[in-house]
Amino acid sequence: MEKLMEGLNEAQQEAVVSTEGYIRVVAGAGSGKTRALTHRYAFIVNELGVDPAHVLSVTFTNKAAHEMRRRVKRLIGGEQDTGFITTYHGFCVRVLREDIHRLFYPKNFSILDVEDQKTLLREIFEDMELKMNEKTFKRLLDKIGILKGNTHYVQQMIMRGGMPAADEAGDLDGQIIQQYLKKQKRVYGLDFDDLLNFVFVLFEQYPDVLSKWQDRLYYIQVDEFQDSSLKQFELVRMLAQEHENLFVVGDPDQTIYEWRGADPKYMIEFEEFFPGAQTVFLKENYRSTPEILSLGNALIKNNYFRVDKDMLPVHPPGVKAVHYHGKNDREEAKWIVQQIQSLVEEKQARLSDVAVLYRAGYLSRNVEQELMAENLEYTIFGGFKFFDRMEIKDALAHLKMIAAGDDLSFSRIINVPKRQIGKKRMAFIRQKAEAEGLSYYETLKKYEDHEQLQRTGAKAFIAAMEELKERKKELNVSELLQEAMQKTGYEAYRREDGDQERLDNLAELLHSIVQYEQTLGEDIDLDEYLQMISLYTDHDREERMDTIKLMTIHTAKGLEFPYVFVIGMTEGVMPSVRTIRQRKERGLEEERRLAYVAVTRAEKALYMTESEGFQNGGQKKYPSRFIFEVEEDLYERVGGLDPALIEEAEDYIRASHHLKQEAPQQGFEKGTRVHHPVFGIGTIQSIDEKKNTYLVFFDNLKAPRPISRMFKKLEKVQ
């Protein structure tokens, strides 16, 4: 018990031992949420004696889940199964693996990523003899996404005996989408949207399945709750209904996925959803210097729709944040690289202590060029995903063939290396398979002696696959991969091809599997491994050696770095003019939260940079309003900024978005009793006209809080 509480402050300890009921932890950046969650999990297992099979812990990314499992293992010992530390999607897969047969799908259904989705579309385009291009694919995938916004379409997919014929009357897109669903069903593939939707349908149609899970999960905890969507919220709410133990952690100021359906209201109005819920605040910030924190606090205060909460620094003072203004983007990039060089030389910072963050991927180009010119190693995180690379997808397709023998994997590797099974022979296989209700692989086996398949590598391929399948049980995943690469001739083919980078990537894949097997200390079987990999998303970053880290702010969520450069802080880029156009104030506030997430990643030093010139669309560049919103004494300005330019920028900001902050003011008077969704009931002590805030003394808090007069959820108590 003592060991569990070691290194936790009082509020964290309270969170750890609060196991019963509905509890929300509202915590700012760097306040040790993740640490509290990990220890709470261990507390439930070690001190309450509850088996991990009864505890669901939902994280935002697979990577976060993996990290948490690793840390939990250290606290509870390596033997226990921690499979329920997972993402929403990972959890849905668990549910479906047990009971999807009730919806007439096999338990070894496959999971489709974007590449797989495109492969299906490509086949349809070929069949319908349509011209294809990336743009059409994207449009169709967006449409499919919209269709899957609710669960109606699932009925169609789970109907027994195949899907109804495509609606002849529908437009071309409609017909393609019908074909797509049909193909999806043929390969029993579920994409990310389907995973959640199928679970909802399963729970709805089979209440016994829902109650099995409700029974099983005594404790549920959710990380990054502010970024949960309605569906995700509904899922945990449903699961928690029986035991009523739901513990959520989040920071409403870090909601950055509103554009994708995230809604911080489940966090902010938690008490309304769960009357009597308990709230714990974590206020100390263990990450950043007081200088960085003040800047973050000052920035986020400009948001109206928020719960006011300052973070308190634990670390001693450090250096002031810096705003660098360059005359052009080359100069900006050069300055950044010089700073990095001197950090490395003087302060003995390592390259990997430095992160360069930006609003959008294209902004990294200048810095990259400069880094290359100076021979500084860097890694772009979340860029071209490791698992999207051709050779990695090929290798994994081999494993999938061994595990499930699915058609997608088959199509991917049957002719790589060349086995003389090209388009024509594939069409033969496809046609036979569809006619006879067999998989492509089964068809190949059945017709291996057919004249169509004479003089091909079919027999050798089948022999290799059959041998691998037989040895699946005795070998672990890394050994199996090695064998597969050799037996099928894939490795030899890659060697002949001679692309060293691809060979390195394959070696890296093998290495990552070995490492995974070792750190987890659990025997992991092929199916489990493939499932984990197929759930990897953009958010899952790979770690590399000592290199500078470049990534978008979205990717940096949840991470921390000693030295942070937030670059391209130009009006129209950050905040993004597109977001503001589409979502007005709400969009602007989300952009500000993004900036807040960016600056609060820094531990020791923070640099915000931007430069003059013109944007891609020809618009003159001005410094971001987010820089002007922060009091000037909170940062040091380097590079000089012409007062005339500041004035121009301010005019531009005012004129361009018509976002004068004139939301209706509430006219509460001093002394009014008010209700606040998080802090409860309190009295207005004074009104600050200049800052447009009420100072409210809440009955449950020791000190008063400034609450914006625009905050709509402050209500008069009748």
Ligand SMILES: Nc1ncnc2c1ncn2[C@@H]1O[C@H](COP(=O)(O)OP(=O)(O)OP(=O)(O)O)[C@@H](O)[C@H]1O
């Ligand atoms: N009680 C504590 N004492 C000392 N250090 C702590 C304590 N709690 C957390 N930390 C450290 O503070 C840093 C931030 O913690 P953590 O990543 O858990 O914060 P977080 O709230 O999840 O952050 P964010 O929301 O910004 O992603 C980590 O380096 C962690 O090790």
